[in-house]
Amino acid sequence: MNRPAFPIDELLPRILASLATHPRLVLEAPPGAGKTTQVPPALLAAPWLGGRKIVMLEPRRVAARAAANFMAQQRGEAVGGSVGYRIRFENKVSAATRIEVVTEGILTRMLQDDPMLEDVGALLFDEFHERHLAADLGLALALDVQASLREDLRIVVMSATLDGERLATFLDAPRLSSAGRSYPVSVAHFPGKREEAIEQQARRAVEHALAQHPGDVLVFLPGQREIARTDAALANALPAGQAIDVLQLHGELPVEQQSRVLQPDPDGHRRVVLATNVAESSVTLPGVRVVIDSGLAREPRYDPNSGFARLDVVAIAQASADQRAGRAGRVAEGFAYRLWPESQRLDPQRRPEIAQVELAGLALELAAWGDANLRFVDAPPTGALAAARELLQRLGALDGATITPLGKRMLALGTHPRLAAMLLAPDDTDERALACDLAALIEARDPLRSRSDALAERWQALAAFRAGRVGADASRSALAALDQAARQWRRRLRSDAPPPSHLPAHVIGDVLLHAYPDRIARQHPGDPYRYQLANGRSAKLFDDSALYGEPWIVISELRDEARDARILRAAPLDEARLQRDFPQRYTREDRVVWDANTRGIAAVRETRFDRIVLESKPLAKPDAARYADALVDAVRQLGLAALPWTEALAQWRARVRCLRAWVPELADALPDLSDAALLASLDRWLKPALSGKTRLDALDEQALGDALKSSLDWATRQKVDALAPTRIVVPSGMERRIEYGFDATANDGAGAPDAPVLAVKLQELFGLADTPRIADGRVPLTLHLLSPGGKPLQITRDLRSFWDRTYPEVKKEMKGRYPRHPWPDDPWNATATHRAKPRGT
The missing domain is CATH 3.40.50.300 (P-loop containing nucleotide triphosphate hydrolases)
Known part of the structure; x- marks a missing residue:
């Protein structure tokens, strides 16, 4: 076919020149510029390619087929010649293929299976602006390969709309931009x-x-x-x-x-x-x-x-x-x-x-790669990654942080780890064929128009379709796609057993539980619509649920809600199957726990499946050593306010927190006494003080103070008293209290010290020129100057300015109200006093 002109054409020489001298490139080109179909062929004759292949990543199967077909037609060939594509369950490449268009999961498998990529000279990431997880992972793996194994590998990131400057900086790569071909x-x-x-x-x-x-x-x-x-x-x-x-x-x-x-x-x-x-x-x-x-x-x-x-x-x-x-x-x-x-x-x-999807597949890929510290354009969220690793451990794919042999087999299937675990679990050939059906059902769109929550109804519709029947509420095209996907899974697993035509009531759930071990659920004894899940959460059926009355179910789809999740799709299971397949998850444990309802300690012997309590019996003689753990849990639930704080101890805590900010060189010697830090370290500082106690109110003020101060040696405590004293001697000769505070609501989240306050009668400061300071002279006190009757007159941190500017007005107003107290014209040289003038003076 005659090759049409594309806007990208004039940029192709610069692209070739850049890649001749630099192994990475960011290419920005709007839709219609031709980057997808014109850049890969233009690179084929580049000397650095050395006859090797170009692999181009496309985020979608439709686009991968279309791009490969267009490039092949330009070359007068059929797809599978010098230009081919590989997508899930479909492969059109040959020994002659030089340009291979692949979807995202295929590229990840290529990198995992052969990190050297000896027959590949360039990796092109097309439509990178879509920011799919697999593309981000593929780029991170490719950068690791380039840095450690293949310095000659070229990496080109192509996009229509992207923050190209940021990406070019991240990749330390040149950035080229093409005009598009468009009309207004x-x-x-x-x-x-x-x-x-x-x-x-x-x-x-x-x-x-x-x-x-x-x-x-x-x-x-x-x-x-x-x-x-x-x-x-x-x-x-x-x-x-x-x-x-x-x-x-x-x-x-x-x-x-x-x-x-x-x-x-x-x-x-x-x-x-x-x-x-x-x-x-x-x-x-x-x-x-x-x-x-x-x-x-x-x-x-x-x-x-x-x-x-x-x-x-x-x-x-x-x-x-x-x-x-x-x-x-x-x-x-x-x-x-x-x-x-x-x-x-x-x-x-x-x-x-x-930043917004479930990361089990990513966590498994990182475990297989052996390095979780790859360079991502945007790092995976730590919370989601931790949850993903916990799930993989439940599925048997990880042992700690190490991938297991089962995990490697799961990874090779190229599907979500949940489905991979289910597909590999059955020994029975009929159950393996059923697992293929279930994998197809879970991955595809719903074939039924009804809102039923029974997964069995979807499978029954599939079985009926195979028998030549399509129900009124079923989609023929969706069922045909499901049947095709199930056949592909059976072929992939080399399963020769035909798909089942009918099933006993619980078999779907018995197979499905290997995909959702965290969502195995038992009916609540007091509410038949409510279920407790193996992960400790709870979920509810709809009022018209087809699953009502089932004692055990496994849930494939949930909608998170404020209190209980809502069960959207599930299947019943046989508890005997749990006992056979997961005996290690049944436990019996004596527990001494804080009961928030009774605000007391409960001692019970529990039989559980994971976090589902199957039986709970009171313990007559619980282990006394466990009471401290339960009381610490109580403080975690109730907060630090449940402890017997005195005003003096609260002030001591505030003084330490203030000094950490005011005297940075002491920060390492002083403990972090913020709410978050204290709650996170209860086992270290509070638990010893609770040893031998069976009630939270048995902890007295003295014991709490000793626990809080336990990490400070004598010398450090002396420094606290010297740098942040509780009282200060004022010119009248009296000691007055300093009040400390800490603003825990500051914008930085860590809080900030309040200014320390000295409340004192004005007459007690006569003769004092400058504001008193603490913390080795670094922090001035905020003076709350009081009238003889104890009422506030002025707040200042600049006493000298007060005497010069404000005192004359205060004297004029107060002298008539408090005639028996001194109001000298010269406060600088007057004698400070806390008393009224003697009678007759």
Whole structure:
């Protein structure tokens, strides 16, 4: 085929020159510039490539196929020759392949299996701005390989919308930018109606676009569900007598349907393409003149506090909105309609997946790589990573931080560790075939239109489809895709057993529990709708649940809520299977614990499955040594205010905290007495003081003070008293108290000292020129100057200025009110006193 011209063409010589002298490059080019299909062929003749392969990462299967097909057609070849692709369950490469387009999981496997990559000369990361987790991991692994094994490996990061300067700095790489090929696009916000569903607003916008503008219409919707609803809404709404085709585009479509969307209509019909964000930047759609953008995408979100992941419909970033609108200006002047209010502000850039998804797969990859300290563009959150490692230990994939033989087998399957554990668990051939069905069911969209929470109903619909029956509430296309995915899993596992046609009641749960060991759940004895999970949390059934009455279930899908999670999908299981498969998770333990309800100690003997309490009996003679642990737990729950603080001890604590800030050279010698630090170290400082006690109120003030001061030696305590004294002698000869405070609500989160306060009658300071100071003269006292009656007259930290400027006015006002007290004209040289004048003077 004749090669068309692309805007990227004029930049290709600079790209080649840069890579000849530098092993990394950041390439920015807007959609339509040609970076995906023109850069890889341009690199084939580069001397540094030395006849090796170019591997290009595409984040989506649709885009990987399309890019490989386009490059192969340019070379007059079929895919699988010099240009090929590899995606999950599909491989079109050969010994002659020089350019290999792969999806993200494939690249990770290549790096894990052969870190040297001896037959690869360049790695290209396309559409990196989408910031998928697998792309971030792939780049981190590639950088590690380049730094330690392959200095000659070239790494090119390509993006349409990205903070290129930041990425170039991170990579220590040159940055090149290409112009795009686009026409002006007029952007307008299409008004919605009150409580109007997104598919109805999209339908109205499509009708308007077809009536007002030429060309094809591309509609961006968050997911397949919204695409199907919009398709149905358009079925009876399009103009009669016009040749208009409505097409869908998403990653689950068969290859033939995807290819149809990516080619011009052979009969010249106008088209309305309903697409997910797969059409945002990864593929080019011919003939599009109008874009209708819902402004939404369905993306994974993870809460490390709950341990539950979910797909949420979220607002897109401004960069994505701009990119979507640009799709209308590829062939001529275009129009973009946004289905959100003009007043709504979007985030500038898309958040990286690594910051908001479940990280079990990443944690397993890092364990297999043997180095968790890779260089990530954005580091994985520590909380989510810790939760992921805990799950992997439950699944048997990690022993501590080390990958197990089972973990290595799980990793080789290239799926989520939960599903990999389930696929590898069964010894029985029929159960292994069932595991393949369940893996397909969990990974794919729901084949049923009903809201039932029984996973068994989904499997029964699949079994019925195989027997030639499709229920009224089932999707034939979804069931066909499920059947195909299950066949691929059986082929991958070399499972010769046919898929089962019927099952005993609990078998689905008995297999599924190996994927969700943390979500094995037992019915609450006092509430049949509530379940306690093995991870210690709780969840509830819907009122019309098909699972009502099941004593044990395993939950595959949850929605996190404020109190109890909501069970969306689950299956019953047989407790005998738990005892057979997980005997080590049954424990019996004597526990002495703090009971928040009774505010006392409870001593019980518990039988548990993980954190599910199966039986609890009172203990007549508990181990006395365990009481201290229970009392420490009580303080953790109730807070430090539950301890017997005296005013003197609270002041001592404040003095130490202040000195850590005022005298930095003492900070290492003085303990951190903030709430957070004390609560985190209760076992160290408080537990010894609770030894032998069975009640929290048995701890007296003296014992608490001794515990709090236990880490300070005698010399350090003396320094505290000298630098932050409790009292100070004023000119009247009397000792007056200094009050210390600490502001724990400061913006920095660590708190800050309040200014120390000396409250003293004005007459007691006559003759004192300067404000008293503490902390080795570093900190002036805040003087609360009082009237003879103890009422506040003035607050100052500059006594000298007070005598000069303010005292004359105070004297004038107070002299008549307190005639029996001295009010000298010269306070500098007057005698300080705490008494009134003698009678008759």
